[in-house]
Amino acid sequence: MSSNPLTEGSILKEIAELLNEGTEITQTLHEVLEKLLQVTGFQIGWIFLIDENGDQKNPKLTASHALPPALSANNCYRMKKKSCWCVNRYRKGELTKASNIIECQRIESALRENDPKNDGLTHHATVPLQAGNERFGILNVGSPNKTHFHKQELALLESIAYQIGTALKRIYLTQKEQDIALHTERTRLARDLHDSVNQLLFSLSLTARAGQEMTAQPEVKDTFQYIQDLSQEALSEMRTFIKQLRPPALENGLISSFINYAKVLDLHIHTKMSGIEPIDPQVEEALWRIGQEAMANCKKHSGQQDIFIEMNTEGSNIILSISDNGAGFFYDKDFEMPTMGLRSMQSRAEEIGGKFQLTSKVGMGTFIQISIPLLKEENQT
Template structure:
């Protein structure tokens, strides 16, 4: 497949413009891949992200033949292949021809659809500096080996993509840091103003009880003290949610401290090594917070049990109480805002959240998170 230098420059320019304009990862990569395929003789392509543990994820694909698109890209998502193995072993440094691809071979052998003559593909790592993100793979019908010129163009596109991926990662880190700073500011403001005011009201109510002679007046002050104390507990819980204290000592200690603040006796059972990325750790902590809040507000008990099991790929978090429970209406997808928040947090990082509950028999939350 002959390629023109002028057209190559045009393709690289258009892709660079798109990568600079986009701010969302998947639309950016999909758009860049589409432009690359439309401007060259390559007919199809797909991108894997590969994490530090070597787990691959198909994030983008374009113009796949029916066999590769079968059942949600089953044969691209599953199984091993030379390119991913070489990437994991840090042996893939530049664009290369793939002599054999197990994923393609599996799709061909399964006879689940037309492969459009695709039997081989080229691969190139997506990286920026010392950071590696995944692979860009492209293919054409009846082509087993691509020219040096084609591989050089593929490398140039991969370099642009790697730089753009790095930029988006940095932008998201900056956004997360800005959000964390805003949470900390709000938590400080709430602590210094509303929290202190509520504490003052409780002291005033206590003084009113001691100074009053009439029983009705004493009861009124007692009610004020009780309501204010409840509001103070709610405010402290909110401040904890805004600014998680104790995570520097470990997630288990942080969860225990939060349960103590709520007045809940917590039993914790842990299996596996608790070493998570910061985002996963905070998600676990937020979910545990919300679950414990639900116990305090709705379960009618002051005890709960947490089981945390860690495998090489997943975290299973189970939170149980023996409280009043609730009836699960099959017509209502999410029974409460608190449970909706838990599920949203789990789904946001690729996990799942489910629950089992029955009136009078307590509630059990089951959270599974990848990491």
């Protein structure tokens, strides 16, 4: 590979241009790996993505190019082993820069088994994919009969890996923003349908029932009965549709929903739940939206990553408490809520007969408590 800085600059430029166009992780990594090998002259490469917040035991082979048959056989089974030298060092935080891998366990296993289809691959270079303090996985490259990587080659691989890490961070953040926007829009649409069409259908059903009671003519009674049956059927379908529009995480309950949303925001959530009865969908929806706004505020303003959520029942009320130990702010309860987000949370609670309480002091964190009657579904429209 040429040591001309201009050549290296043009390599980085080509990689950057390709990464800037990427919007889907797997496709982007496949394309950039092929480009990397093409412009650097290395012949073989593969990328492991490792979710540090998930199952570290299973690095995911996300992209590969020109793997020898000994490594690609049986659906790349050797590449899907849970550990190897580079993955173990990555897990321990010891893989911080591009390194020569002299003893690769995956390649060695093929050599020990005298697999003739190794195509001369005996060594590879490995470099972590990272952006700042965030890590995403490992980039490995090699060539047949190449047993050593020069400092300049490793430095170039580090620069390319940083570009890939930065692109991965951008894509992940974009996906998170899209998920949040989708959840918000689905919830808004479900709420609008409940407050408008759902209520109209319910009113139509009541009117048809009243019509039956006001007439003695059998034909008219049958007509009103038919209208009532149709409105009840439409109401049932509307409720099913509204349920489908609710954020998917709510299907597993509020606490699960909060935990999943905290992961989206990179918050460390601490939950406690006790004595919770089945919650009316309207109440659950309101608590979810309030909790969502509270967690977003914590992420933006508290300066802390820890958030504490507790749910329990007191008498006929369900209590949701959300707090953090962050920056806090000045708040006087004799005045209205200071931000639109807080006013929205208060409004959501009060719309279904609940109470919203806020306590916050500068430097002493923020505490929010919502108390809402346990509405019974049969009393709701």
